[in-house]
Amino acid sequence: MTTALLENTSRDELWPGPVIDCDVHANVPSLEALFPYMSRHWIAWCTERGWHGPVGGVNLAYPPGSDRSCRPEWRPADRPPASDLGLLQQHVLDPWRVERAILTCYYAVDALRHPDWAAALTRAVNDWLVAEWLDRDPRLVGTLVIPARDPAAMIEEIHRVGDHPGFVQVLLPVRHAALWGQRQFHPVFQAMAEHGLVAGLHFGGVTTDAPSSSGYSSYYVEEYAAEWQSFTAQVTSLVSEGVFQVCPELRVSVLEGGFAWLPVWGWRMDKEWKGLRREVPWLDRRPLEIIRDHMRFSVAPADLGTREQTATVLEWLGSDDMLMFATDYPHGYDDDIAGLLAAAPPSMRPRLMAGTARDWYRL
Amino acid sequence: MSGRYVVARAADIPEGGRVLVEVGGRQVGVFNVGGSFYGLINRCPHKGAEMCKGNVVAGLTSARPGEFDYDEDTALLMCPWHGWEFDVRTGRSWFDPRTRLRTYDVEVTGADRLEGVPRAGRVPGPYTAETVEVCVEDEYVVVDLRKARKAAQTGEGR
Numbered sequence: 001m002t003t004a005l006l007e008n009t010s011r012d013e014l015w016p017g018p019v020i021d022c023d024v025h026a027n028v029p030s031l032e033a034l035f036p037y038m039s040r041h042w043i044a045w046c047t048e049r050g051w052h053g054p055v056g057g058v059n060l061a062y063p064p065g066s067d068r069s070c071r072p073e074w075r076p077a078d079r080p081p082a083s084d085l086g087l088l089q090q091h092v093l094d095p096w097r098v099e100r101a102i103l104t105c106y107y108a109v110d111a112l113r114h115p116d117w118a119a120a121l122t123r124a125v126n127d128w129l130v131a132e133w134l135d136r137d138p139r140l141v142g143t144l145v146i147p148a149r150d151p152a153a154m155i156e157e158i159h160r161v162g163d164h165p166g167f168v169q170v171l172l173p174v175r176h177a178a179l180w181g182q183r184q185f186h187p188v189f190q191a192m193a194e195h196g197l198v199a200g201l202h203f204g205g206v207t208t209d210a211p212s213s214s215g216y217s218s219y220y221v222e223e224y225a226a227e228w229q230s231f232t233a234q235v236t237s238l239v240s241e242g243v244f245q246v247c248p249e250l251r252v253s254v255l256e257g258g259f260a261w262l263p264v265w266g267w268r269m270d271k272e273w274k275g276l277r278r279e280v281p282w283l284d285r286r287p288l289e290i291i292r293d294h295m296r297f298s299v300a301p302a303d304l305g306t307r308e309q310t311a312t313v314l315e316w317l318g319s320d321d322m323l324m325f326a327t328d329y330p331h332g333y334d335d336d337i338a339g340l341l342a343a344a345p346p347s348m349r350p351r352l353m354a355g356t357a358r359d360w361y362r363l
Numbered sequence: 364m365s366g367r368y369v370v371a372r373a374a375d376i377p378e379g380g381r382v383l384v385e386v387g388g389r390q391v392g393v394f395n396v397g398g399s400f401y402g403l404i405n406r407c408p409h410k411g412a413e414m415c416k417g418n419v420v421a422g423l424t425s426a427r428p429g430e431f432d433y434d435e436d437t438a439l440l441m442c443p444w445h446g447w448e449f450d451v452r453t454g455r456s457w458f459d460p461r462t463r464l465r466t467y468d469v470e471v472t473g474a475d476r477l478e479g480v481p482r483a484g485r486v487p488g489p490y491t492a493e494t495v496e497v498c499v500e501d502e503y504v505v506v507d508l509r510k511a512r513k514a515a516q517t518g519e520g521r
C-alpha cells in the first residue's frame with residue numbers, strides 16, 4: 001500500500017522496521033464540536049456573540065486552501081483536513097503501520113486575550129483530544145494545549161490533565177509574545193518536568209509581533225520559509241536563560257522547525273559562549289552539548305540538499321539520536337524520506353524512524 | 364642563554380599590576396595576583412592575540428539562573444580578541460582546561476643573587492617594563508624560561 005508521502009515506494013521497501021510518527025495533527029472541525037466539553041456558561045458565551053472560534057489564528061499559520069496546509073491526497077471533501085480519527089487512521093496510522101504517533105492540535109487558543117475564556121477553551125480542546133482521539137486508538141499519544149498568555153493558567157492546566165497517560169507533551173507555539181526561556185516560564189517548565197511531559201516547540205502561534213524581527217513580510221512564502229528564525233530565537237532563549245539548569249530533566253522537541261540549521265547555530269553559539277559566557281555563567285558547557293542532551297528534532301520539513309550534502313549535515317549533528325521521523329500529517333512538503341534515510345548512516349536509520357522517539361517520549 | 368631574566372623591581376609591580384617584557388626572544392607578561400607573581404606568554408593559544416594586554420577579572424560561576432558566585436580569589440585573564448578566559452595562576456582556559464597559555468616560573472630574589480642574570484628588554488606599549496637598574500637593597504622579579512611548559516603536555520597546573 002502506498003501513501004502520499006511514500007509516492008511510488010511501499011512502506012516496507014522504504015523502511016521494514018518499526019515507525020513512530022512524532023508529528024501528526026488533529027484539527028478541531030468546528031467550535032460546536034467542542035461544546036460537549038464546555039460548561040453551559042461558555043457555550044452561551046459563544047452563541048450569544050456568534051463567535052466561531054479563533055479562526056484567524058489557525059488560518060494565519062495554515063492558509064486553509066494551501067497544499068502546504070493539507071496535501072491534496074489527504075483533503076476530505078466534506079470537512080476540514082485531519083479533523084477525524086478515521087481520516088488519520090486511513091491516511092497515516094494504517095498504511096505506515098505506525099507503532100505510535102504523537103498527535104498535536106494547533107487551534108490557536110493562544111490568540112485569545114480573555115483569560116478565563118482562553119483557559120476554558122484550552123480545557124475543552126484537551127478533553128476533546130482525550131475523548132475523541134487518544135482514548136479511541138491505542139497507537140495515539142498526544143500533546144496538550146495551554147493558555148499561552150498566562151503562566152499560572154498554563155500550570156493549572158498541566159496539573160489538571162498532565163497525568164492522563166495519553167498526554168506525553170505540551171504544545172508551545174514557536175511564535176509567542178515572549179521568548180519561552182524567560183524566567184516567567186520557568187515554573188511552567190518545572191510543571192512539565194514534574195509530570196514527565198516533553199515541551200513541544202511547534203510551528204505556529206499568534207502574537208501581535210511580526211514573524212520577522214523587521215516587521216511583517218509581504219508574502220506567505222516569506223513567512224513560511226523564514227519561520228526557522230523563530231525556532232532559532234526560541235532555542236537560543238531556552239538554552240541561554242538556563243532552563244535546563246532549572247529543570248535538568250526537561251526534554252524539548254522541536255517540531256516542524258527543520259534541523260539543518262542546528263549545526264551552524266551550534267557552532268556560532270559554542271563560539272560566542274567561550275567569550276561571552278560570563279553573562280550567562282549558569283551555562284557550564286557548550287550550548288550544542290546542552291542541545292544534544294535536551295532536544296530532539298522532527299524531520300518534517302527537512303531542508304535537504306543532495307545526498308552528499310544531506311549526509312554532511314547529518315554528520316554535523318554529531319549524534320544518531322537527534323532526529324525523529326514525522327509525516328507532519330496533513331501538512332504537505334516535498335520531503336524525500338527515502339533520500340533522507342539513504343543519506344543517514346545505517347546506525348541512525350532505526351533511531352530516526354522509531355528508536356529515538358520511543359526513548360524520548362518513553363513510549 | 365641562562366634562561367633567567369630580571370624583569371622588574373618587585374615594588375614596581377603592585378598587586379593587580381603587570382609588566383610585559385621581552386626575554387629570550389619571547390614576550391612574557393608578569394602579573395602580581397594577591398602578592399604572588401605569575402608569568403604568562405603574551406600569545407593566546409586561540410588565534411595569537413596579545414594575551415597579556417587583556418583584562419584580569421574575577422571568577423564567575425553559577426549553579427542556576429539568577430545565582431552568581433563571584434570569586435575574587437580567582438584571577439582570570441580575558442583575551443582581548445575573543446574573550447576566552449585563562450586562569451592567571453595555571454594558564455588553563457576556563458571552558459577547556461586542556462587549552463592552556465604557556466606559563467613561566469617567576470621568583471622574587473635579592474640583588475645579591477642576580478650576578479650575571481641578564482635584564483629583560485622593553486616592549487613598547489602600555490605595560491612596558493623600564494630597563495631594570497639593580498640596587499642592593501631591593502628585591503627583584505626574575506622570570507625563568509627554562510621551566511616553560513608546553514600547553515598540551517602537562518596534566519596538572521601549579
Ligand code: FES
Nearest residue numbers: 407409410442445
Ligand atoms: S585570540 Fe584569544 S580568544 Fe581568540
